Amino acid sequence: MVIEKTPGWIRYHETKAGKTLDIHKSGKWMYFFEAKDVAFARDLCCKAIDNHIVTTCKHTDIEETGFPQGVICFYIHFDDIEAHKRVIAFFLENNLIRKTAAGKLYNISFKLDEQTLAGEYGEDFRAKICLSDFVDLSTGKWLNK
Numbered sequence: 001m002v003i004e005k006t007p008g009w010i011r012y013h014e015t016k017a018g019k020t021l022d023i024h025k026s027g028k029w030m031y032f033f034e035a036k037d038v039a040f041a042r043d044l045c046c047k048a049i050d051n052h053i054v055t056t057c058k059h060t061d062i063e064e065t066g067f068p069q070g071v072i073c074f075y076i077h078f079d080d081i082e083a084h085k086r087v088i089a090f091f092l093e094n095n096l097i098r099k100t101a102a103g104k105l106y107n108i109s110f111k112l113d114e115q116t117l118a119g120e121y122g123e124d125f126r127a128k129i130c131l132s133d134f135v136d137l138s139t140g141k142w143l144n145k
Helices: 033-052 081-093 113-117
Strands: 002-006 009-013 025-032 056-060 069-077 107-111
Touching: 002 113, 009 033, 025 033, 025 081, 025 113, 069 081, 069 113, 107 113
Parallel strands: none
Antiparallel strands: 002 009, 009 056, 025 069, 025 107, 056 069
């Protein structure tokens, strides 16, 4: 595994060559964390790389930014269904998806890098892929697609 520090981020990559992501197809599943949980964020990134969940991920460099919250981005290609399933299973196994008061999973979104580059945030962001495309939010069971 290669770990690199860039302005505002700590990035984790597999060491295998030829595993680069196409910017026109790449995007991320995100997990938001509190600054006090930065060690947990580091551990999750290492675990995701070591277990071949993703080939690249990153988290906010809380120590540099001083932000009260950070985000981990787990990168895959939008058209790689098996990669989506790996990341979602990783999220479920590690309790990374919050639940509503009624006990349903929040319908978290996959965000394309092109949407980020276009400045689609908050109210301007419209997800093209969501957790509900893969999992029943009430039961947490995989959909038969």
